[in-house]
Amino acid sequence: MLRFLLGRLGLLIPTFIGVTLVSFAFIRLLPGDPAELLAGERGITPERRAEVLSQLGFDKPYWQQYLDYIFGIFQGDLGISFVSKKPVLDEFMTLFPATAELAICAIIIAVSIGIPAGIFAAVKRGSIADQAIMGTALVGYSMPIFWWGLLLIIFFSGILGWTPVSGRISLMFFFPQVTGFMLIDSLLSGEKGAFLSAVRHLILPSIVLATIPLAVIARQTRSAMLEVLGEDYVRTARAKGLPPRAVIGLHALRNALIPVVTTIGLQVGVLLAGAILTETIFSWPGIGKWLVDSISRRDYLVVQGGLLLIAGIIMLVNLVVDVLYGLINPRIRHN
């Protein structure tokens, strides 16, 4: 197991180097620079532009800027945002809990509905219920997030008035940010009604963000279950006279979960990408919107630092999934 873990960790090194190179090059490959965009229609003289770029250190040769970036990473310093003038890491740490809270809620919804729905569809293969579930999943998978979010807002917040339109908590509540997770902070604040307000604000964005992963997980669970249900050991279990619940729960599901766990791990990347749109619609102060704004302003250090941190999180989640995978399936570990 240790060798397996070390091997997986070793693989992270080239991935890390690749990520730093791509995140560094990506933003610099885009035409336009921060000085030009800051000046807008008003314009900037070439001398003034050179002055601003040199203040920011963007006049140095690329290799030197890259080395500065790498040395910074090892010292925990990702630089300072050209726009907000705050350290990139501080900004990320302020905004990331909002994205994480939303993503966690979304993945909980996706898993807790997607897996049972997939199992049910597999067991009732070919039935109307199966077709309905898979049809709904296909619709969910193809849903344009922006339109879907707006539709839910108009219906549930506008017409029915059940949920708030946007934001993380009612503006009435104002307490110190301790963990950055609104559900936890609202409880810590001790203010009456704060937790409920935070929950109500989470409902629509979580549903919107969960939609695509839910559809993927349901479809993946169904096909994995179908494959497993046809295996000899399941037939044997049935022949032994085990009740269907035990056959499915104990024998089939455990084996079918292996590819599903991988799918869930991969969905983390999808969640973070979907967060950009979801955060914009629901005015959710997370890292998705922050990164997009920074790209359009050519805030180089935020983009390269933010991408690196997000990539780091995805790499970490995938490492955990790999290890879990190894635990569930000894064949992987021993190969």
Added chain:
Amino acid sequence: MNFQKTLKATLLGASLAVIAATGASAKTLVYCSEGSPEGFDTALYTAGTTFDASSKPLYNRLVEFKRGTTEVLPGLAESWEVSEDGLEYTFNLRKGVKFHTTSFFTPTRDFNADDVVFSFERQLKKDHPWHEYTPGTAWEYFNGMSMPDLIKEIVKVDDHTVKFVLNRPEAPMIANLAMDFASVVSAEYAAQLEAAGTKEQLNQQPVGTGPFAFVGYQKDAVIRYGAHADYWNGKEKIDNLIFAITPDAAVRLQKLKAGECHVMPYPAPADIADIREDSNLTLMEQQGLNVGYLAYNTKVAPFDKKEVRKALNHAINKQAILDAVFQGSGQAAKNPIPPTMWSYNDAIEDDGYNPELAKEMLAAAGVSDLSMKIWAMPVQRPYNPNARRMAEVIQADFANVGVNVEIVSYEWGEYLSRSKDENRDGAVLLGWTGDNGDPDNFLAVLLGCDGVGGSNRAQWCNDDFEALIQKAKTVTDKAERTKLYEEAQVVFKEEAPWATIAHSVVFMPMSSKVTGYVMDPLGGHWFDGVDIAN
């Protein structure tokens, strides 16, 4: 981590301040703003969203625009005198003006000349200890308005008198000083931050003299302000002002309808009719102080001939553009300055839509089989909500008179930079939003000879026009300046370096409970003087 401690301290102090103001009768106004401020030290930035959240609620300037106009009134300066030669501006400062007392700063003195000198010298002097106080401190607006060339020195005459000495006479100087970058910050607070080694806090925890004091900012989510109890112009009627940052226009409208906010900017044009019908909402509208135009390159044949430019102007159906692109929120432009600006020459007749005349004029100028490029901006701007669509309408209009158009576009930064090139191939769609309500800010910046190869996208340098606008810069008498600008507009129309397209109309929906809101022709959002019914 340091940021967490700071944040906690701010929020804790802030919550106390808010609790203090949340008595039974406390009034809170929520503004669904369209974006996040970049920071709170106004002079570092150029974006209207940042100004709305910083300079307008938090700070004052020596002079201020009268609410809803571009007329300049006394602000932190009670009065001022201009020397005969127009080179010295002496400001007599208001006494007894208090800076905000917040959880992070308690002022020990009133506003005085040191604050004015500090606020400007940090932008002007390259060796000033605050000139580069955070990375990439560009002072872009100050530089963009050519202040470093214009201001020779700023002298503190006594505690309540400050003198600005200029290198050359500049009639728009007073209007310039009402602009956001000229906001006055506290020198005492800055000294305190410098001593503590936390200069960057000036941009994160601001202190000003304005109608509202800073309470707290949760990045990309909420900004809170409390009314400044000792405001020199009287305490505001609302106790708390909250900016709920809501980037999507449709969501802003839903929040307004649901009562989650009281005022919202920038509604989607498609929603205007719906807002008008809602009896709980009020829709204010105002002509924006802007112009959208198509700039020919007057240095490149055949656009160096004014007959060709005129002919093409006659080929453009502006009404079709207003319908297709502005969807009713625009007005056809005939002059390079908007109708709400003083010196607008209404006697000028526009080059009317007349494709037949256009064809004749092109033939007379010896132009046939003309192919040209039209540049369409990749972004939505107040003066042009959809440049691509606009370019397509013009493409069709030009095709009617036998001119073949290829539409080109670049990424925004690249677009701005490439369109300045004197040898540029093609006519460029662009526009301008006024900074200070002075015609010089349009005519000299966009059409003056100094702007060729820069902000003068038509690369047009006309001796008659230049003489008029240069003279208007040095004259202080407004009536005389008006005449000069009116004449300059006649020359412009004659020469047609641009096809003037449209001025946009700006809409502002709000709850009908809100009273006293006045729209700013310069596009800002102000909440002083605003009240809300409980």
